[in-house]
């Protein structure tokens with residue numbers, strides 16, 4: 251695909267004896283928010299790990315920004331936020347961000363910009379282990395923004411967040427995309443699908459469908475994404 255930030259071809263990954271990804275091929279367009287949706291265990295995290303280059307793969311290829319996934323040259327260009335918070339509980343929000351900024355060699359002002367982007371200014375001087383779950387996941391996200399990455403891979407970033415925070419985070423994702431970043435955001439909540447410009451629907455290690463929300467609704471004749479997903483599963487069985 252022209253203009254794809256991520257290109258995955260015939261990717262097969264086996265984890266713990268299970269085929270977690272089975273000949274997956276897809277492209278993630280540059281400068282858009284692509285949603286990766288599907289039920290628990292369908293392979294979303296495995297696909298994301300393959301894209302950021304931390305997954306041992308059986309066969310196939312993954313290219314990110316034209317380089318093989320995991321290439322050293324991609325380190326500052328690709329950010330990955332896992333489901334588990336990867337920040338220090340005994341440091342403040344600002345302390346964490348300063349620490350990661352110094353490791354990354356991020357420029358002056360990056361810490362404040364990242365704190366503002368995730369709307370944590372009021373919590374900036376609080377210890378991270380005193381924050382709520384939603385605040386904690388926003389600190390992780392802020393660390394990923396320090397380097398102004400071109401590709402952001404976010405594993406279920408809105409899990410456990412209230413509707414207002416979810417709306418605000420999706421607005422942030424779209425602002426980042428409007429500035430040219432490519433976002434791949436996983437979720438197993440189907441109503442988040444309509445917030446994406448493009449969707450990849452997965453099931454049991456396979457890509458069921460890949461396209462715009464409107465195209466998927468049209469293709470299935472369904473009224474909402476949940477029904478569209480079910481229709482695709484039923485269609486796959488026939």
Ligand SMILES: Nc1ncnc2c1ncn2[C@@H]1O[C@H](COP(=O)(O)OP(=O)(O)OP(=O)(O)O)[C@@H](O)[C@H]1O
Pocket residue numbers: 265266267268269270288289290291292293294295296297438
């Ligand atoms: N560390 C592991 N060791 C062995 N098998 C694993 C491991 N992690 C995941 N798997 C298996 O790989 C498959 C895909 O899991 P994966 O975590 O990619 O799914 P997921 O769609 O991200 O799920 P969730 O939405 O629950 O995070 C599953 O069958 C799972 O049991």
